[in-house]
Amino acid sequence: xxLPKKYGVALFVCAxxxxxxxxxxxxxxxxxxxxxxxxxxxxxxxDRQLTVAERKEVSDFPESEEKRKKLAVLDKRLxxxxxxxxxxxxxxxxxxxxxxxxMTCHQGVELPRFKDAEQPHTTHPGKHIDPKRHxxxxxxxxxxxxxxxxALEAQxxxxxxxxxxxxxxPGRRAESSCNGCHPMRSNVPKSAVMEDAPIYSKGRALYLxxxxxxxxxLDGYARAKGIxxxxxxxxxxxxxxxxxxxxKQPKSYLAKTAMPDFELAEGDIKAMAxxxxxLSKPLSxxxxxxxxxxxxxxxxQGRAKLQNLGCLGCHxxxxxxxxxxxxxxxxxxxxxPEWLSNWIKDPKKYWPETAMPNLRVPAEDIQLLVAYLxxxxxxxxxxxxxxxxxxELVDKxxxxxxxxxxxxxxxxDTFPLGxxxxxHDNIGVKRxxxxxxxxxxxxxxxxxxxxxxxxxxxxxxxxxxxxxMPKFGFSNEEAEALLxxxxxxxxxxxxxxxxxxxxxxxxxxxxxxxxxxxxNCRGCxxxxxxGGDIGPDLKNEGERVNPEWLAAFLQKPRKIRPVGIEPxxxxxxxxxxxxxxxxxxxxxxxxxxxxPYYRExxxxxxxxxxxxxxxxxxxxxxxxxxxxxxxQGGIIGPDQSDLGNRLRRxxxxxxxxxxxxxxxxxxxxxxxxxxEELERLTTLLTGFSDIPPSVWEQMRRRWDxxxxxxxxxxxxxK
Amino acid sequence: xPARKTYVLMTVLVSIITGGVFSYSAGASLPPAPAPAPAxxxxxxxxxxxxxxxxxxxxxxxxxWGNELYSHYCTPCHGGKGDxxxxxxxxxxxxxxxxxxxxxxxxxxxxxxxxxxxxxxxKVAKSTLMPPWGASLNNDNKIKSLIMKLRDLCRCQAAxxx
Numbered sequence: 001x002x003l004p005k006k007y008g009v010a011l012f013v014c015a016x017x018x019x020x021x022x023x024x025x026x027x028x029x030x031x032x033x034x035x036x037x038x039x040x041x042x043x044x045x046x047d048r049q050l051t052v053a054e055r056k057e058v059s060d061f062p063e064s065e066e067k068r069k070k071l072a073v074l075d076k077r078l079x080x081x082x083x084x085x086x087x088x089x090x091x092x093x094x095x096x097x098x099x100x101x102x103m104t105c106h107q108g109v110e111l112p113r114f115k116d117a118e119q120p121h122t123t124h125p126g127k128h129i130d131p132k133r134h135x136x137x138x139x140x141x142x143x144x145x146x147x148x149x150x151a152l153e154a155q156x157x158x159x160x161x162x163x164x165x166x167x168x169x170p171g172r173r174a175e176s177s178c179n180g181c182h183p184m185r186s187n188v189p190k191s192a193v194m195e196d197a198p199i200y201s202k203g204r205a206l207y208l209x210x211x212x213x214x215x216x217x218l219d220g221y222a223r224a225k226g227i228x229x230x231x232x233x234x235x236x237x238x239x240x241x242x243x244x245x246x247x248k249q250p251k252s253y254l255a256k257t258a259m260p261d262f263e264l265a266e267g268d269i270k271a272m273a274x275x276x277x278x279l280s281k282p283l284s285x286x287x288x289x290x291x292x293x294x295x296x297x298x299x300x301q302g303r304a305k306l307q308n309l310g311c312l313g314c315h316x317x318x319x320x321x322x323x324x325x326x327x328x329x330x331x332x333x334x335x336x337p338e339w340l341s342n343w344i345k346d347p348k349k350y351w352p353e354t355a356m357p358n359l360r361v362p363a364e365d366i367q368l369l370v371a372y373l374x375x376x377x378x379x380x381x382x383x384x385x386x387x388x389x390x391x392e393l394v395d396k397x398x399x400x401x402x403x404x405x406x407x408x409x410x411x412x413d414t415f416p417l418g419x420x421x422x423x424h425d426n427i428g429v430k431r432x433x434x435x436x437x438x439x440x441x442x443x444x445x446x447x448x449x450x451x452x453x454x455x456x457x458x459x460x461x462x463x464x465x466x467x468x469m470p471k472f473g474f475s476n477e478e479a480e481a482l483l484x485x486x487x488x489x490x491x492x493x494x495x496x497x498x499x500x501x502x503x504x505x506x507x508x509x510x511x512x513x514x515x516x517x518x519x520n521c522r523g524c525x526x527x528x529x530x531g532g533d534i535g536p537d538l539k540n541e542g543e544r545v546n547p548e549w550l551a552a553f554l555q556k557p558r559k560i561r562p563v564g565i566e567p568x569x570x571x572x573x574x575x576x577x578x579x580x581x582x583x584x585x586x587x588x589x590x591x592x593x594x595x596p597y598y599r600e601x602x603x604x605x606x607x608x609x610x611x612x613x614x615x616x617x618x619x620x621x622x623x624x625x626x627x628x629x630x631x632q633g634g635i636i637g638p639d640q641s642d643l644g645n646r647l648r649r650x651x652x653x654x655x656x657x658x659x660x661x662x663x664x665x666x667x668x669x670x671x672x673x674x675x676e677e678l679e680r681l682t683t684l685l686t687g688f689s690d691i692p693p694s695v696w697e698q699m700r701r702r703w704d705x706x707x708x709x710x711x712x713x714x715x716x717x718k
Numbered sequence: 719x720p721a722r723k724t725y726v727l728m729t730v731l732v733s734i735i736t737g738g739v740f741s742y743s744a745g746a747s748l749p750p751a752p753a754p755a756p757a758x759x760x761x762x763x764x765x766x767x768x769x770x771x772x773x774x775x776x777x778x779x780x781x782x783w784g785n786e787l788y789s790h791y792c793t794p795c796h797g798g799k800g801d802x803x804x805x806x807x808x809x810x811x812x813x814x815x816x817x818x819x820x821x822x823x824x825x826x827x828x829x830x831x832x833x834x835x836x837x838x839x840x841k842v843a844k845s846t847l848m849p850p851w852g853a854s855l856n857n858d859n860k861i862k863s864l865i866m867k868l869r870d871l872c873r874c875q876a877a878x879x880x
Contacts, residue, residue, distance in 0.1 A: 564794060564805040620840065625795075625810060625847040634809045636794045660854050667791055669838075670853035704811055711812055711845060 036152050037086045039105040043121050044081055050113050051077050088152065091140040095495050100140035100149040102157065110136055120154075128196050144177040145169050160445055166429060167446055169487060172480075175200035176428060176488030181498050186213065186221040187505040189513040194502060202478075203485030210258055210472055214408030215421035218489060223418065226353025227258060228409035233350065235280035237339050240273045241385035246334075247272070251473060253330065255321040258409070260470035263458070268400055270388065275397025277387045279414065302372030305365050308567040310534045313523035314356075317376065324520040325356065332376040341370045348574060353411075355519055357571035405468065421469065428490035438462045450486055454479045508595070512586020519573050528590070534568055536561070540662050542591025544651045546599060547584035549642070554580035562628075562635035565667070597648060603683045613684040618703035621671050621681075629688070629696055636667060644689040653682045779859045784867030787860055791851065800871040812845040823872035828865050835861050 055074045061067045089107070091100040108114030108121040115123040128144070129136050142149035147168030151157035158168035169176060175197035184192055184201070190208050193201040207213075211227040234243070247269050250259040264272075306312070314325040321327040331340070342349070344366050347356040361369065405419035406412065427450075435449045438460035442448045452459050455476075457469035474482065503510050516522065522531030525538045541550070555577065557570035575583070588595035605613070617623050626636035643652075654661075656678055659668040673681065777783060789798070797804040800817035807814050817823060826834075834842050838850030855861060869875065 619846060622840075622846040622849070625849070626806070628809075634806050636806050658853075660856070665790070667794065668854075669849040669851055671850065672853045707811055707845075707847075 034152065036088070036104045039120060040086045040107065043107045046114070046117050046121055048078065048081060091137065093140050093143065096143050097493055098140065098142045098149050100142045101152060102141040102149060103136065104152060106141070126196055144174045160443060165431065172199045173484050173487060176484045179488035180492030180494045181500060182502045183220065184503050185505065186224070187514065188503040188510055189517045191517055192503045199481050199484045200488060203481035206478055206482055207485050211409050215405050215419040217423040219425045226355065230351045230411045231276055231406070232413040233280045235277040236282070238334055239384040240277065240387045241382050242334050243273050244269050244385065245382045254326055260472045262404055262470040271393050271397035272400050273397065274388050274390070274393040275401055278389060278394050298368050298371035299375045302368035305368050306372060309359050309361065310524050310568040313532050313534045314520055324523050328373065328376055330376060330378045332374045333378060333381045337370045337374050340373055341366050344369060357573040359571040360569070424486065424489050426490050428487040436460050436465055447483060447487065450483050451479055454482050508582070508585040508589040511582045515579055515583050516586070535570065538587065542587035542589070542593045544648065545646060546597050546648055547588045547595055548597065549646045550584040550587065551580040554583055560638045564635055593648070605680060605683050609680050613680040614699055616677055616681055617684060619706065630693060632700065640688055642689045644686040649682060649686050652685050653678060656681060774857060777859060779862035779866060781866045781870055783860065784863035787864050788867045810847050812847055817868050817871040820872045820874040823868065824874040831865050831868060832861055835864055
């Protein structure tokens with residue numbers, strides 16, 4: 001077909017017009033409408049909407065200077081909005097070696113008025129980018145959130161870019177980056193929380209609690225001592241039936257135990273028992289288990305004893321396993337009476353690293369306790385079983401105990417402590433091609449891999465590459481916390497000036513807290529408002545006691561408050577001198593009290609004043625009615641023999657002035673002392689640790705006689 | 719055949735333009751804004767000591783309150799039964815008063831009991847081993863409750879009213 005020439009011309013003209021239009025679309029329009037430009041337009045629209053709304057609100061205010069100023073600001077904002085041209089906003093953070101264009105789309109991150117706007121315009125949550133903490137101009141976004149800072153499209157910047165070396169850390173996962181500047185190693189208490197990084201802090205606590213360091217190595221983290229009991233003499237502690245029951249599914253008995261599930265076959269458990277039981281040496285004889293002696297119900301007495309000893313500060317007996325130590329609801333099935341009595345007598349003899357203190361229980365009371373504990377059994381008691389001693393089985397068990405990594409948590413004298421699992425250094429930037437996915441059907445990214453590994457350690461198991469890690473049974477929330485912690489284990493190129501240790505392991509507070517946590521002081525005492533009420537509330541401890549005295553007391557505790565008021569006594573934890581001093585320093589520093597404390601015991605007092613003070617002590621206020629000195633006197637308040645050494649002078653004065661101000665329920669009366677009485681009594685009491693017994697005895701006789709004489713006069717005259 | 723070439727070129731151009739427009743509209747559409755999160759529920763503040771005291775300030779004297787106070791402050795010396803045989807009694811030179819003694823207690827009116835608790839034994843010509851509790855209890859209704867408890871213990875009435 002041949003068309004006339006004029007059609008050709010028309011078509012040519014059309015072609016030229018269309019070509020020009022297309023050129024315009026390509027060169028001008030499409031560039032105008034890059035996704036980030038659309039975002040900036042949307043941002044502007046939201047801002048206008050918000051500003052107009054705010055202006056309307058402000059214009060309803062009564063006339064004032066402030067209102068005029070506010071309106072001026074808002075008007076200026078509205079005007080300037082029009083003149084802002086779309087532009088890529090880029091930060092070039094030379095200190096961190098990154099370029100960051102995130103604010104091109106995330107324009108509202110620093111503007112509080114965008115808090116209800118949708119992503120990417122919304123305000124950054126929390127106080128993280130507060131100008132006083134991490135100003136955006138200095139830190140940008142990539143330093144914490146990783147991802148591709150220079151990318152201008154969402155998918156490139158923070159999509160699932162699997163092979164990008166530093167995967168984007170969305171939302172709370174960015175907490176893992178806190179580790180770059182604010183490290184918290186194993187020498188910081190588990191309970192330490194970075195205020196702005198609760199998930200990371202929780203992950204770290206779980207990591208330590210679950211003793212991941214028993215098998216994995218992590219730079220700067222030390223292996224914990226005393227996670228699981230020493231297994232060398234296991235046969236003296238439990239029978240084979242219990243061993244099988246326990247190892248098979250530890251959490252079915254103790255819901256909160258750190259012992260994971262190794263998913264062991266029945267035959268393997270038998271072999272392990274054969275090996276472990278072959279190691280044990282016989283037990284030194286303990287008390288015989290007797291539940292009744294001449295009609296007395298020993299178990300019932302033992303139950304009362306147990307409550308008074310403060311056992312419940314650490315152990316629960318309700319099967320819920322909520323305590324610091326293991327739940328005791330089935331201890332009668334688990335342990336033999338002989339083992340229990342040896343254990344209570346001196347726990348550290350069987351297991352030197354145990355957190356269980358020596359409660360200094362007299363032998364006859366141990367018998368009562370054991371009588372009670374032996375009655376604690378489940379509804380379906382575990383049947384005892386015998387152990388095979390065949391050489392073959394023992395050898396098989398030995399290999400299993402070695403290869404399963406039991407020594408990651410338990411000390412066994414025949415093996416070195418520890419186990420070699422892959423190190424966790426730099427696991428936060430582990431490359432995807434180094435990970436074994438096996439048959440698991442999950443997206444090929446590090447966070448996905450880690451999450452599955454934490455929750456289902458055997459998910460990547462194949463015949464060629466078997467997995468050894470046991471199952472810890474972490475919840476989704478716990479797995480996310482652990483993931484956040486692990487993603488934070490990576491090399492950070494951060495200049496020193498940005499580093500700020502928030503929990504300084506060298507500080508008295510951190511050192512003390514570490515010990516307080518490890519020994520579960522809060523099981524019995526309130527410290528900083530948190531803890532049990534078996535022992536005294538220690539809120540005033542730092543202000544109250546001489547730290548030197550406290551350090552000595554911690555190493556060798558004794559009964560301070562009489563039994564009638566305080567039935568429990570402080571157990572012996574076996575603190576070293578350094579540990580005891582660290583705890584004493586903790587309390588002093590926490591209270592803002594002087595440390596070290598220089599005892600100011602000798603304030604000048606004339607003989608006349610001293611006589612008055614003694615009269616006050618014996619006759620006017622009769623302190624001896626409630627307090628004893630060297631065991632003589634009342635047994636309501638603490639013994640005063642070493643009062644001057646135990647308490648700080650300022651505290652004695654403060655206490656005498658108004659005891660209820662420091663301890664609202666205390667039975668010590670407020671005597672409403674005059675200042676001169678307060679002064680001389682305080683001086684007398686601070687010298688109390690240095691009075692020779694003969695002087696004391698002389699004073700006691702003199703004033704007791706006087707009291708009796710006065711009493712005689714009163715009754716006689718009546 | 720220039721015309722045919724133009725025809726082909728036009729077709730190509732049209733398809734390119736259509737594609738461009740399509741991508742333009744796709745780029746301009748934004749994800750819808752998410753619904754605002756529900757406001758967090760503020761947990762109730764736990765009761766504090768200050769609050770407990772504030773409640774006490776309006777608490778009327780009662781035997782129940784007297785029981786609580788007596789068992790806390792008095793029993794170490796006067797005993798759980800009120801017979802003066804508390805665990806601390808053997809350590810004292812003067813035996814604590816026997817509150818179950820109707821004759822002894824009946825001789826004392828409520829004012830005398832109030833003064834003894836409030837100011838201590840020394841101020842009412844009795845033993846100073848009984849300390850003053852007024853400043854510590856810091857609430858007359860507590861003392862009145864204790865007197866109710868004492869009258870309950872002795873099963874006696876005051877010699878005189880107050």
